Amino acid sequence: MTAPNRHSVSVAAVITDERDRVLVVQRRDNGKWEIPGGVLELHESIHDGVRREVEEETGVLIEPERLTGVYKNLKIGVVALVFRARIIGGQPGPTEESQRVDWWTRDAVVAQMAETFAVRVTDALDTDQPAIRVHDGVHVLAEQSPVP
Template sequence: MSHRHSVSVAAAIVDEFGRVLVTQRRDNGHWEPPGGVLEFDESILDGLKREVLEETGLAVEPTRLTGVYKNMARGIVALMFTARITGGTPTVSDETSQVEWWTAEMVSSRMDAAYAVRILDALRQDGPAVRAHDGVSVLADLTSLP
């Protein structure tokens, strides 16, 4: 078993109605914010822009770091940002089967908690949040920031 961490990045892209862009993955059908694993030789923000473009067809500009999350089961550290659209049109891709605009209530009810919390944290003005999860549920973590 490898004891290396992987780093992923994702974006909360909010429209003028307060809805957030979500993607459904082709490989497992899960709904998540657009994003993915950083390549070894790319910067965090370049990786975020690349992943969002690949998954949604949108060019974005990251605006704020809103949370840091660790999947304790898989050793993945995820960085969540808000981002604004600078170009493109939302579209599906090789990695995404659907791209939709959801309200916070839809995120809460239709997405696994480990991913929903990232979007809900991003919609808040405080932060960034620091949390741990097991891939599905957020874990109580006494070392998290308030």
């Protein structure tokens, strides 16, 4: 008997400064640049999870302001919830999870971040409505409607 299919849920935040730069982290585990975020734990609320993940990766305290996108990795079954957020305390810096923390312009994000993560930033900056997207872990895909 096979186990039922299941999804994992992750949370992340797009945080900007007064010059409209985006807070990004370079992960210690794979060296990739991303917005701060990670896996939502079973016992925590969605907002508490994004607060925890951002603090673990940047050292700052944030307040989530609005949902900006929902992204599903079809290859590994992860659904990511991305929020705009603002810093309410602390100073960004490296942590046990992030080897570097930096502020990037939108152009730097698009040029240097993987497509599936850059789109989360551009969606958060470009619209007031949450985006809903699917991807294969590398590229954003056009969502196909099921055939009846």
